[in-house]
Amino acid sequence: MALAPPSGSFDLDSQTLRVVAAVAEYGSITRAATVLGYSQPAVSQQLKRVEARLGMPIVTRSGRGIRLTDAGEVLARHADAVLTALDAAAGELADLAGLRSGRVRLAAFPSASSTIVPRLIGALAAEHSGVQVTYLEAEPPEAVAGVRDGVSDLAVAFRHPADRHDPFDASAEGLTVHELARDDVLLLAPAGHPAASAGDPVDLAELRGENWIAGCPRCRGHLLDSCARAGFAPSIAFETDNFVAVMSMVAAGLGVALLPELAISASALPPGVTAHRTRAGDHRMLVAVTRPGADHIPAVAETLRLLTGLTAGGASARTGRAAQ
Structure with a gap:
């Protein structure tokens, strides 16, 4: 040597x-x-x-x-x-060049793909046509991991502040989390169901005997925590991560479900389904995740600025159309 x-x-x-x-x-x-x-x-x-x-x-x-x-x-x-x-x-x-060049690699969860992301990419294209944008749809664990691995510059994700077992904080440790907006989690029930006539907000404890429609075992954590805080374990009769399928199952009278307002605003509620806020104020927080210091990179900083504006003001503002 x-x-x-x-x-x-x-x-x-x-x-x-x-x-x-x-x-x-x-x-x-x-x-x-x-x-x-x-x-x-x-x-x-x-x-x-x-x-x-x-x-x-x-x-x-x-x-x-x-x-x-x-x-x-x-x-x-x-x-x-x-x-x-x-x-x-x-x-x-790049900032000195007026953002005439640069790259932003985005990742976000599915319901954001049809609501927040198209408007965000459109706003970037309109204001900074020289910035190249790529997009990958991924659930929060994979999206955050992509930021950590350098595959993505910014991930749109969510966390459930009240959930004891929410894995988000552990997955984002060492990264920078930018809080965006509150996204209420609503109870969906068939029209005519006692919960639908009780008025808002609905006490989940009154639904302990109902059949529930839930996501896959990895995705149902918020439902389990919310029901546990209400004093019961939900009887899960059907499983799907497709929020349109969840709404259709509720419309068919197969059970009740919890869905975030963003998912509901992405696709209008079908006839025969009512949505209600819960007495416990169930909600999740929409967040953006970057590597430390990445928000000093102009293209990422501008994306964060536009994203903050697009996610403010409730679900109807996030989708760019009137609430259903």
Whole structure:
């Protein structure tokens, strides 16, 4: 192994740091190459060139995988701060150019896809036609993970503040969460149901004997927590994550359900279904998630500004049409 060059003469660049950071995060050259959009041989060659310049190894074999050496750990430890600073600098340069260039990679959950997202992308296109926008639909856990992995710049997600087991805070740890707006969670009941004639708000405890329509086991956490706070466990008769199917099942008299106002405003309630606020004030908070410092990148900051405006004022404002 060649001797290391004198202190202060190491030749580092942003590409080197991105490669080392990706290898550190994924523990695999192949996975790092996939995330960065390179071939595995290209990443391996990049690491070899870095090692030759530094005069010391960056990675070493560990069983069937690899691990960073002490030198690799040093680079990885500083990579995040350096890359964030470089991205912010690039963003400020784009700002000086009047946002005539740039890129925003968005992710959001399904009901936002048909309400918030089209208006957001449209507003960006109208005001900053040079900013390239890509969009990926994903449930909050995957959308937030995409921000953490560098696949997305901004994720529109939600959290349930009153739920004891809401996984959002843990999933977003270390990221920056921008609170947007409250989204009430409403009880859906068939017309003629006693809950429909009781008036708002509805006490969920009065529905302990009802059949419930719920999402998949991962998605029904808010229903379970809300019913638990009302003193009972819901009898779940039907499962679907399709909010239009939920409304149709309620219309058919198959049971009752909880749905966020945003989901209801995305598709008008069918005849025979009534929506009611709950006595406990069930709601979720719409949020935007970014990496720390990303809101200093002008294209992301502008997206956040437009998003904040579009999500203010209730469900009808979010969809851009009158409430049903």
